[in-house]
Amino acid sequence: MSQLLEKLGKLEEEQRILIPGMRWRQYEAVRAILYDVPGVRTAYLDGNVEVLTLSKKHEKIKSNISRLLDTYLDEVGIDFYRTGSFTMGGEDKNASTEPDESYSLDEEKAVPDLVIEVIITSGKLKRREIFRRLGVAEAWYWKDEQLLIYNLRSPSDEPITQSALLPKLDLELFTRCINMLDQKVAFKEFRSIIRGTQFK
Secondary structure (H helix, E strand, O other): OHHHHHHHHHOOOOEEEEEOOOOHHHHHHHHHHHOOOOOEEEEEEOOEEEEEEOOHHHHHHHHHHHHHHHHHHHHHOOOEEEOOOOOEEEOOOOEEEOOOEEEEEOOOOOOOOEEEEEEOOOOOOOHHHHHHHHOOOEEEEEEOOEEEEEEOOOOOOOOEOOOOOOOOOOHHHHHHHHHOOOHHHHHHHHHHHHHHHHOO
């Protein structure tokens, strides 16, 4: 564990460290030690642990996506509860993770309808399997300036072209606004277009 903490302390960019062959109680001990380490998240699936260090770029993109999605849900009148990156799962599922962001639509739920993950560096742990096992309906992944949406209630692991939860959301517009350099302009443009579409 001391070697892991030393390695984490030297990382300047976002990294994913995979630790295989760990029992659940060992994982709980690792998670407890890393709980107060800023910018570090963990995940567990069937004995494999992933430790993720977050970069400023990662957090900026996550915030952009969340702000745009909040704007959309507000403008179209969908009640929602943003539940952040709380720890999901447990020993009974042999799986646990902390999404970058999560949403329950219409009413607050124990398991969110939607999770968002920002991928700067790829890992080997199958986080979608964790979310699927925990009962999440949909996962949104931002990677290489693209938004990939997965229906976790489907046996297919291929991305879908439109959100089943938010079928009227213009994903091309949404993605373009995420990637705009000037986010102040992006939010204004997105809200303006959404309002124009909504009230036609």
